[in-house]
Amino acid sequence: MRHGLILWREDELSTADVKARQARLQAAIxxxxxxxxxxxxxxxxxxxxxxxxxFTPYWSDGLVLVLREGMPIFLTAxxxxxxxxxxxxxxxxEVAHSPFPGKLAGxxxxxxxxxxxxxxxxxxxxxxxxxxxxxxxPLELSDATELFTGVRxxxxxAELNLVRMTDDIAREAFRAGDVTSKFAGDFTGPVERxxxxxxxxxxxxxxxxxxxxxxxxxxxxxxxLGRTFAVRLSIAYNGVWVRRIETFSAVSEIGARLSSVSxxxxxxxxxxxxxxxxxxxxxxxGAKLIDWHLEAPHGxxxxxxxxxxxxxxxxxxxxxxxxxxxxxxDETIVASRPVGVGEKVLREAAE
Amino acid sequence: MIGEIRKKRLIEAMxxxxxxxxxxxxxxxxxxxxxxxxxxxxxxxxxxxxxxKDGDVTLxxxxxxxxxxxxxxxxxxxxxxxxxxxxTVSDVIGRLGNSRIAAGPKRHLPYGLAARRGDLRFEDAxxxxxxxxxxxTADELAAIRGAARLAxxxxxxxxxxxxxxxxxxxLIAEIESFFRNEGVxxxxxxxxxxxxxxxxxxxxxxxxxxxxxxxxTELTPCVNGYYVQICRTLVIGEPNEAQRKVFGIYNDALxxxxxxxxPGVTAADIxxxxxxxxxxxxxxxxxxxxxxxxxxxxxxxxxxTKPHILEDVNTVIEEGMSLIVHPNTYNPEIGYFVHGxxxxxxxxxxxxxxxxxxxxFSVDAKRAAA
Numbered sequence: 001m002r003h004g005l006i007l008w009r010e011d012e013l014s015t016a017d018v019k020a021r022q023a024r025l026q027a028a029i030x031x032x033x034x035x036x037x038x039x040x041x042x043x044x045x046x047x048x049x050x051x052x053x054x055f056t057p058y059w060s061d062g063l064v065l066v067l068r069e070g071m072p073i074f075l076t077a078x079x080x081x082x083x084x085x086x087x088x089x090x091x092x093x094e095v096a097h098s099p100f101p102g103k104l105a106g107x108x109x110x111x112x113x114x115x116x117x118x119x120x121x122x123x124x125x126x127x128x129x130x131x132x133x134x135x136x137x138p139l140e141l142s143d144a145t146e147l148f149t150g151v152r153x154x155x156x157x158a159e160l161n162l163v164r165m166t167d168d169i170a171r172e173a174f175r176a177g178d179v180t181s182k183f184a185g186d187f188t189g190p191v192e193r194x195x196x197x198x199x200x201x202x203x204x205x206x207x208x209x210x211x212x213x214x215x216x217x218x219x220x221x222x223x224x225l226g227r228t229f230a231v232r233l234s235i236a237y238n239g240v241w242v243r244r245i246e247t248f249s250a251v252s253e254i255g256a257r258l259s260s261v262s263x264x265x266x267x268x269x270x271x272x273x274x275x276x277x278x279x280x281x282x283x284x285x286g287a288k289l290i291d292w293h294l295e296a297p298h299g300x301x302x303x304x305x306x307x308x309x310x311x312x313x314x315x316x317x318x319x320x321x322x323x324x325x326x327x328x329x330d331e332t333i334v335a336s337r338p339v340g341v342g343e344k345v346l347r348e349a350a351e
Numbered sequence: 352m353i354g355e356i357r358k359k360r361l362i363e364a365m366x367x368x369x370x371x372x373x374x375x376x377x378x379x380x381x382x383x384x385x386x387x388x389x390x391x392x393x394x395x396x397x398x399x400x401x402x403x404k405d406g407d408v409t410l411x412x413x414x415x416x417x418x419x420x421x422x423x424x425x426x427x428x429x430x431x432x433x434x435x436x437x438x439t440v441s442d443v444i445g446r447l448g449n450s451r452i453a454a455g456p457k458r459h460l461p462y463g464l465a466a467r468r469g470d471l472r473f474e475d476a477x478x479x480x481x482x483x484x485x486x487x488t489a490d491e492l493a494a495i496r497g498a499a500r501l502a503x504x505x506x507x508x509x510x511x512x513x514x515x516x517x518x519x520x521x522l523i524a525e526i527e528s529f530f531r532n533e534g535v536x537x538x539x540x541x542x543x544x545x546x547x548x549x550x551x552x553x554x555x556x557x558x559x560x561x562x563x564x565x566x567x568t569e570l571t572p573c574v575n576g577y578y579v580q581i582c583r584t585l586v587i588g589e590p591n592e593a594q595r596k597v598f599g600i601y602n603d604a605l606x607x608x609x610x611x612x613x614p615g616v617t618a619a620d621i622x623x624x625x626x627x628x629x630x631x632x633x634x635x636x637x638x639x640x641x642x643x644x645x646x647x648x649x650x651x652x653x654x655x656t657k658p659h660i661l662e663d664v665n666t667v668i669e670e671g672m673s674l675i676v677h678p679n680t681y682n683p684e685i686g687y688f689v690h691g692x693x694x695x696x697x698x699x700x701x702x703x704x705x706x707x708x709x710x711x712f713s714v715d716a717k718r719a720a721a
Contacts, residue, residue: 003527003540005520006554044379044395058541058554061380079644085553123437123463124397130462185534193528197521201554204394205531206420216419219392221534234395293415301396305415 002043002058004201008089012238017158018054018092022072025052028151029068035114036067037144038105040125045300048120050239051152055090056201063129064093065105067112075101102129106136118144121299145299152297153316155349160341162240163319167338169198170233170244171266177231179248179255184209185221187231195235202236211247211332215325227251230334241302243295243321245336254331261328265335274320274340276306276313283326290325353490353575354390354425360488361388362406364479371450373402373476374440376459383652384456384480386576391425392536393417399440411440437463444468455480481657485649486671491577492695495650495673498579499693499704501535501572506581506707510714513566515587517720519544519555530572537573539654542566549686562588562716567689571654578654580675581705582691588716593684598711601690604628604678605709608647612676612694612701618664622646625678626662643680650675650693672696
């Protein structure tokens with residue numbers, strides 16, 4: 001559960017950045033003839049609310065109600081005591097408390113005479129919340145996932161910069177891992193320490209302990225590491241999620257080759273477009289691609305697979321994490337890197 | 352093994368209740384219902400477990416990476432990855448026909464599932480599953496004892512890492528690193544640093560430890576899915592008189608609460624015993640919801656499970672429950688203060704799990720961060 005540093009960092013994601021996002025969403029709400037949009041959050045379905053407010057809960061859950069005008073409202077069953085903390089880390093919305101946040105949302109909607117409410121991922125909304133809303137006023141509810149995804153997909157320089165910063169944290173943290181570790185936990189412990197010392201909000205680690213046998217990732221720290229192994233590091237920093245997978249070996253000759261491949265990927269990946277294509281992606285000479293997938297923020301999910309060998313990218317994404325698995329010199333290598341965050345994209349986002 | 356034991360209990364409870372099927376929701380925040388049936392510690396996305404009275408359990412996940420992990424970590428459970436989780440599970444439930452299906456936890460059940468069920472409606476499985484979650488088997492209690500050992504060791508790491516000049520999140524980095532080294536996959540932890548201005552605990556805010564600060568924390572490592580908690584407070588430097596006096600009140604409250612624990616009492620009885628100590632010192636206002644959330648709670652597959660220890664909760668305490676008693680609240684003289692121990696309820700009273708001494712720890716004010 002989330003328990004790393006949570007701060008409002010104006011220099012990385014400014015109030016103006018967030019207000020611009022809110023304005024874009026409000027324009028889309030009006031254009032769709034809706035009176036407002038409701039977005040659910042808990043610490044695993046946080047991405048929608050984080051994007052629109054900069055806030056991620058560490059505990060419990062909440063709703064953000066975005067009306068056509070005015071500051072969004074965070075509706076939560078959390079206590080007023082915790083509410084003070086929420087305000088200190090997210091000055092971008094009003095915080096309203098109730099043991100029944102859905103009922104409170106209904107009351108706020110009634111106040112503005114709302115008739116049509118869009119709900120991001122309506123099917124996934126906790127049923128009790130929906131019951132509370134409609135107990136206050138009759139509303140036409142519709143799914144606003146597509147509307148939200150459209151607004152969310154626009155390039156945002158602050159977000160792209162944060163993706164690059166977060167990936168830098170991941171790259172540096174991997175240096176703390178000892179490739180001669182016997183067990184997965186021996187390797188991941190120091191890496192996680194480095195991630196958290198760098199001020200990350202959250203860190204998940206998974207390991208494919210012996211790539212000669214299995215490419216699947218697990219969470220067990222007790223797994224014994226094989227000759228080559230891969231580690232998946234998922235980091236949340238200031239609301240942005242990045243994954244980086246690296247492949248390692250305790251055999252120095254293999255390890256050196258893996259380092260060289262990793263460095264080449266670092267040079268090539270940011271400029272790769274996050275468009276679900278793989279054809280232009282860097283692969284070392286002689287490498288044979290086994291598999292790939294692209295992840296991106298989607299709705300309330302911080303990262304979700306949005307394209308792979310069988311599935312084309314259906315909607316544009318703000319950035320992506322491309323994972324590839326390939327064989328080189330008889331060794332299986334798995335790697336993940338952010339894509340769509342190159343200098344050219346950053347310049348376009350600034351314009 | 353432990354998963355099989357839980358599944359057997361679940362099926363027996365379903366049969367006793369006359370249910371044909373169960374639908375249990377979970378995510379990484381609240382995974383207890385899902386894990387009880389499917390023994391999977393979900394981390395990303397959401398999951399639903401569908402259980403039939405014949406003993407079939409199918410785990411539906413919406414995240415391919417999690418599906419991959421489930422196939423290794425719980426291979427005995429049939430796992431299906433479905434991008435449209437709600438539609439897929441609704442179709443499965445639809446095929447069960449006009450039978451008695453219950454779902455839970457009620458508060459989290461996705462709207463789309465209930466909407467597609469229409470007039471048939473789900474029965475509420477919350478009470479049935481809550482009872483199984485609260486009253487544990489011997490194997491579950493053994494797992495809880497294992498987690499308690501790591502809670503104590505984790506607090507020792509925390510205490511040793513605390514130093515003047517260290518930032519709160521750096522302390523947490525030490526703990527999490529230790530837990531990963533020990534194979535602990537998850538930990539719920541919040542922290543408070545400072546004096547009377549601190550009204551509660553939260554994730555770290557980047558505060559720097561300085562002489563005189565109280566450093567509060569609750570550590571909740573998860574081992575094989577089971578959480579155990581410890582709450583302690585330490586002082587940077589020698590505790591002052593007020594800090595010592597207040598510690599005495601909280602320690603008395605903790606011991607008063609623990610002394611009441613036995614089968615047959617209620618959660619309210621435990622809370623009242625704790626709160627009466629505060630009231631006797633003229634601190635009755637500080638045991639209300641304005642200053643504190645609960646006076647303890649259940650522990651198990653969720654770090655904050657039922658029963659909540661509050662004066663208005665009349666859940667009867669039973670043998671086999673695991674709880675933490677913690678009279679944590681704000682004190683106007685010195686700030687937010689925490690103190691609590693985990694226990695198992697046995698026939699003759701509490702088996703205290705956490706062994707860290709009940710004292711007001713102090714860290715040498717000359718100990719500086721490296």
